[in-house]
Amino acid sequence: MIRTVVLDVGETLIHDDRYWAGWADWLDVPRHTLSALVGAVVVDGRDNADALRLLRPGIDVGAEYRDVFPAAAVGLMTAHLRRGPWGHWWADDETVQQVADYSVDSLLDLPGLVDPGWRGGGQG
Structure with missing residues (x-):
């Protein structure tokens, strides 16, 4: 896969x-x-x-300006990234929370969502 x-x-x-x-x-x-x-x-x-x-x-x-909605509408899994002004602005928005499959604080959280066996830090 x-x-x-x-x-x-x-x-x-x-x-x-x-x-x-x-x-x-x-x-x-x-x-x-x-x-x-x-x-x-x-x-x-x-x-x-x-x-x-x-x-x-x-x-x-x-x-x-809510990026997760178009992505979810076409069937993609979405992650709301709480980073930067817009990320924090929408972090507590109820509709964003309902649509986003995940809510993360760092880009480093994303590989673990895609591959739960991922350990990061250059380890393989």
Whole structure:
């Protein structure tokens, strides 16, 4: 049996420019436009998500950004990673807890979920 771990952890592991580019694409606005708005709201001391609210007033940013739901919807097993701002933000959300098959604090927890015999630390 082949076992794999697929991660979609957004800004936790990668630069957040991809995160904002995804929002721009989803909102159907040029990426540089959203980038400029993010810079403007941050300089103004506001939440960077206000850039999204300028483009789509009333948007529920949190409801639109929950990675475990699309994965679970297509039958993948999911793990909610409590890491980075979004990971901790959603850690206690009841719907995330119901959908996620696992909730982990570290990427090092994932191999043990895929292969219970995994001992880590380079041991084989």
